[in-house]
Amino acid sequence: MPNTSARPKHGRRARRRRRVEPARDQLVSSSLESAQQCLLNQDYGTAFVHYLLVLNLAPVFKDFAQDSFRFTLFKWAEELDSVGRIQELFDCYEQALEIFPADEVILNSMGEHLFRMGFRDEAAGHFHKALKLKPDYPEARENFYRVANWLVERWHFLMLNDHGRNRKYQQAIHKAVQSGCSTVLDIGTGTGILGMCAKKAGAAEVYACELSKTMYELACEVVAANGMEGSIKILHKKSLDMEVPTDLPHRVSLVVTETVDAGLFGEGIIESLIHAWHHLLLPPERGDGEFRGDSTSGRVIPAGATVFCMAVECLEIRRHHRLCAAEVGGLPMAAAGELRSPVSCNQEQDDSTEPYTTERLSRLPGGYRALTEPFTALTIDFNNVQELEGLSSREVREIRLPVNQGGELDALAVWFQLHLDEENSLSTGPEEDTCWEQAIYPVHSAMSFALKPRDELIVDVSCRDAYLRLCCVAVLRDGHKIYLDKRVDLQNPGKPAPNPNPEVELCSALACLQTGPSEPEDFCMLECSEMALLNNQDYHQSFRLALTKLLSELKFKNGNPNTGGTAVSAVDSGLRYVLDVSEGFSLLSLIAARQGQVKAYSSVEKTKQQNVLRRLAQANGISEQHLEFWLNHTEDEQGVLQRPSREKLWTAIILDCVETCGLIRQKLMEKASLARFLLEEGGRIFPGKIVVYGMLVESDTLLLESAVQGREPTLGFNIAPFINQFTVPVHVFLDFSTLECRHLSEALELFVLDLMEAMANYTEREVKVQAIAGGRITAIPFWYQIHLDQDVSVSTLSRTSHWKQAAVVLQQPLEVHAGDWIRLAVKLHKSTISIAAHIDDAPAQMD
Ligand code: 44T
Numbered sequence: 028m029p030n031t032s033a034r035p036k037h038g039r040r041a042r043r044r045r046r047v048e049p050a051r052d053q054l055v056s057s058s059l060e061s062a063q064q065c066l067l068n069q070d071y072g073t074a075f076v077h078y079l080l081v082l083n084l085a086p087v088f089k090d091f092a093q094d095s096f097r098f099t100l101f102k103w104a105e106e107l108d109s110v111g112r113i114q115e116l117f118d119c120y121e122q123a124l125e126i127f128p129a130d131e132v133i134l135n136s137m138g139e140h141l142f143r144m145g146f147r148d149e150a151a152g153h154f155h156k157a158l159k160l161k162p163d164y165p166e167a168r169e170n171f172y173r174v175a176n177w178l179v180e181r182w183h184f185l186m187l188n189d190h191g192r193n194r195k196y197q198q199a200i201h202k203a204v205q206s207g208c209s210t211v212l213d214i215g216t217g218t219g220i221l222g223m224c225a226k227k228a229g230a231a232e233v234y235a236c237e238l239s240k241t242m243y244e245l246a247c248e249v250v251a252a253n254g255m256e257g258s259i260k261i262l263h264k265k266s267l268d269m270e271v272p273t274d275l276p277h278r279v280s281l282v283v284t285e286t287v288d289a290g291l292f293g294e295g296i297i298e299s300l301i302h303a304w305h306h307l308l309l310p311p312e313r314g315d316g317e318f319r320g321d322s323t324s325g326r327v328i329p330a331g332a333t334v335f336c337m338a339v340e341c342l343e344i345r346r347h348h349r350l351c352a353a354e355v356g357g358l359p360m361a362a363a364g365e366l367r368s369p370v371s372c373n374q375e376q377d378d379s380t381e382p383y384t385t386e387r388l389s390r391l392p393g394g395y396r397a398l399t400e401p402f403t404a405l406t407i408d409f410n411n412v413q414e415l416e417g418l419s420s421r422e423v424r425e426i427r428l429p430v431n432q433g434g435e436l437d438a439l440a441v442w443f444q445l446h447l448d449e450e451n452s453l454s455t456g457p458e459e460d461t462c463w464e465q466a467i468y469p470v471h472s473a474m475s476f477a478l479k480p481r482d483e484l485i486v487d488v489s490c491r492d493a494y495l496r497l498c499c500v501a502v503l504r505d506g507h508k509i510y511l512d513k514r515v516d517l518q519n520p521g522k523p524a525p526n527p528n529p530e531v532e533l534c535s536a537l538a539c540l541q542t543g544p545s546e547p548e549d550f551c552m553l554e555c556s557e558m559a560l561l562n563n564q565d566y567h568q569s570f571r572l573a574l575t576k577l578l579s580e581l582k583f584k585n586g587n588p589n590t591g592g593t594a595v596s597a598v599d600s601g602l603r604y605v606l607d608v609s610e611g612f613s614l615l616s617l618i619a620a621r622q623g624q625v626k627a628y629s630s631v632e633k634t635k636q637q638n639v640l641r642r643l644a645q646a647n648g649i650s651e652q653h654l655e656f657w658l659n660h661t662e663d664e665q666g667v668l669q670r671p672s673r674e675k676l677w678t679a680i681i682l683d684c685v686e687t688c689g690l691i692r693q694k695l696m697e698k699a700s701l702a703r704f705l706l707e708e709g710g711r712i713f714p715g716k717i718v719v720y721g722m723l724v725e726s727d728t729l730l731l732e733s734a735v736q737g738r739e740p741t742l743g744f745n746i747a748p749f750i751n752q753f754t755v756p757v758h759v760f761l762d763f764s765t766l767e768c769r770h771l772s773e774a775l776e777l778f779v780l781d782l783m784e785a786m787a788n789y790t791e792r793e794v795k796v797q798a799i800a801g802g803r804i805t806a807i808p809f810w811y812q813i814h815l816d817q818d819v820s821v822s823t824l825s826r827t828s829h830w831k832q833a834a835v836v837l838q839q840p841l842e843v844h845a846g847d848w849i850r851l852a853v854k855l856h857k858s859t860i861s862i863a864a865h866i867d868d869a870p871a872q873m874d
Pocket residue numbers: 182183185186214215216217236237238239242264265266267285286287288289294295299462463464
């Protein structure tokens with residue numbers, strides 16, 4: 028009998044399937060029906076469960092149900108999100124992705140949720156996947172660009188493009204390995220470059236660790252692409268969490284690292300090296316200090332560092348950290364109390380303040396003036412663990428900087444020399460041609476202080492919480508110590524030191540009258556950009572002017588609003604309503620309320636900032652009833668625009684259109700169309716119109732910041748194609764006025780956004796422009812003219828602007844000759860500008 032044994036088995040299975048199938052089919056079809064019904068009833072949770080069942084049991088329905096399934100998922104996720112059921116939300120997405128692992132829309136949407144919850148690494152992973160699946164998916168592209176900056180910070184490009192730095196590290200590593208350091212750990216490997224140098228130099232064993240997931244994955248890709256997959260062991264770990272033998276089989280003879288920021292210690296190098304010396308490195312070589320290198324002792328590259336500091340006068344720094352005017356938009360500010368930027372190095376430091384910010388001094392608009400010579404603030408030997416340990420507990424040390432130029436004391440600028448070994452060192456100084464920024468310690472005494480030649484500036488240097496702290500304590504003048512914070516002369520206690528600036532003295536006295544000298548800790552924190560906004564007189568004056576004009580126009584047109592056509596309640600009669608939906612701190616509501624007959628609503632959210640506004644209102648004769656905090660009244664956290672009261676509409680709605688970084692705010696046009704519906708007749712949105720201007724430039728700097736340049740491999744390694752996946756076409760936080768570049772065209776109008784007229788807007792536009800010089804167009808910096816009304820406007824490019832500029836960097840530089848016509852295709856997709864440039868072959872057809 029042929030194959031008898033197989034038959035019954037087959038027959039049994041077939042019979043079982045026949046029995047199961049009708050039941051399953053029935054379940055599938057009834058579930059599908061239920062899913063559709065629930066969807067109609069907007070019961071998304073139940074619909075989702077039914078869909079899951081259907082698609083798990085009957086994958087054949089995947090094509091048919093994909094759209095409704097997605098829709099259900101998104102709706103259900105929205106509901107879960109709104110009630111804070113976040114874990115369930117992500118579970119649903121994971122279940123959905125099990126069914127549709129290659130669905131770019133689901134991936135992108137999950138990325139958006141992850142991003143909002145603060146999981147940036149994971150969010151980026153999802154956007155990246157979505158984009159790989161569908162490269163021309165604009166939503167995923169925009170989202171990816173938004174997170175790329177967080178994941179792979181722009182300085183990675185700068186560092187890899189800094190050939191001097193690369194070569195010096197390579198030489199130092201080569202020398203150490205050749206002299207006997209055969210086991211190497213690269214702490215904070217980034218793209219893997221230093222680890223690969225060690226391997227190439229002949230190290231027997233190389234390990235690397237990296238705490239960022241994205242960078243770790245990138246390093247793995249790069250190392251594999253360079254054929255070192257098996258010979259460099261990369262760990263996704265913080266070095267502090269590593270130990271022998273779990274992570275390393277034994278201690279290593281060399282640690283290489285570049286985990287330093289502009290302030291040297293901000294990436295935690297002190298702590299990492301203390302830990303490395305105790306747990307990961309062979310003991311240091313004893314003796315004469317001259318390093319010979321062998322495989323029984325350990326050492327670190329860089330071997331040490333020297334930190335320098337210098338006092339500077341700089342208006343640009345000042346206006347970002349201190350209120351510089353007594354009045355803003357006509358509003359006296361004395362009652363505001365102390366306003367501080369979140370960067371300060373005071374003794375009463377709290378967690379929310381950083382001791383320094385970073386700037387490239389050479390690129391600060393308006394420049395800076397050195398008031399002292401550079402001074403050594405600190406030296407540190409990374410090969411001496413006692414010294415490292417002593418540093419964090421080291422007491423405050425005082426240094427004195429002789430002043431050689433008179434000027435206002437705005438900040439201490441700090442940089443360092445990194446001694447890789449005896450021969451090679453890197454400097455991050457302001458005069459060097461490197462990619463480095465300097466650390467800026469703004470001087471925080473609320474008032475200005477003018478230094479004179481022959482003064483001596485007394486600075487306290489200490490090291491706390493892994494930060495180098497520098498604090499300008501006092502000025503020694505003619506034998507007297509003038510304390511900068513407390514302003515008390517120790518030699519005449521009780522009597523304030525004579526202030527060199529009488530105006531400051533007066534302000535100080537006034538401030539004391541308002542707030543009382545005994546509440547120094549009662550200050551209000553403002554972001555640097557908010558402080559710069561307050562100092563932007565032009566902006567506030569323009570708003571005041573435009574608002575005054577609008578109010579008087581309406582008065583003139585309608586007579587007293589009391590007598591207007593609609594019935595108004597007694598309390599509200601005669602009032603105009605102005606809503607300020609600016610992000611962050613804004614004085615505009617007060618400026619509006621000060622016009623009289625105006626009830627202004629502010630979107631300021633933070634209690635301390637609301638209190639500043641209340642104090643200012645009180646001191647400036649604005650009645651309490653005329654200033655409301657809008658977000659205190661809306662239940663909805665997303666702050667959907669609403670009417671001021673049932674029968675009223677807004678006279679003016681102030682929208683904050685441009686982010687400080689130089690981009691148009693997301694959802695601006697949606698907000699504007701909502702706002703238009705809520706305006707009374709003749710009411711206005713401020714601004715009514717925004718014109719985007721741009722200029723064609725040749726800028727190598729922008730290229731160096733956006734991608735690893737050149738066809739040459741980096742130190743002989745293939746790195747560029749991997750990290751360049753994280754290139755984004757739009758640069759932000761640019762100072763166009765100091766950007767090193769050649770102008771290849773005049774400024775030109777790129778785009779117009781009409782916030783008052785929905786129909787006037789377009790999403791694509793072609794613009795033609797003639798080159799005024801020959802060269803390579805590498806980028807198009809852009810900025811905005813913000814029109815409050817027909818006559819009043821502010822430019823985001825102005826000297827007093829608190830906005831920075833942004834730039835589109837072209838994918839391929841475009842070679843042009845003077846006189847060539849260039850065609851720009853400008854697109855606006857959801858607040859994101861993209862520009863493509865081509866030489867215009869048919870200039871005759873120009874319109
Ligand atoms: N950038 C300076 C700072 N890491 C360089 O995750 C100079 C800024 C800069 N990994 C403009 C120009 C410049 N264990 O990927 C990072 C980081 C990682 C660690 C494992 C640790 N203990 C750490 C500590 C840090 O190391 C990498 C490099 S940190 C270098 C920072 C170009 N703006």
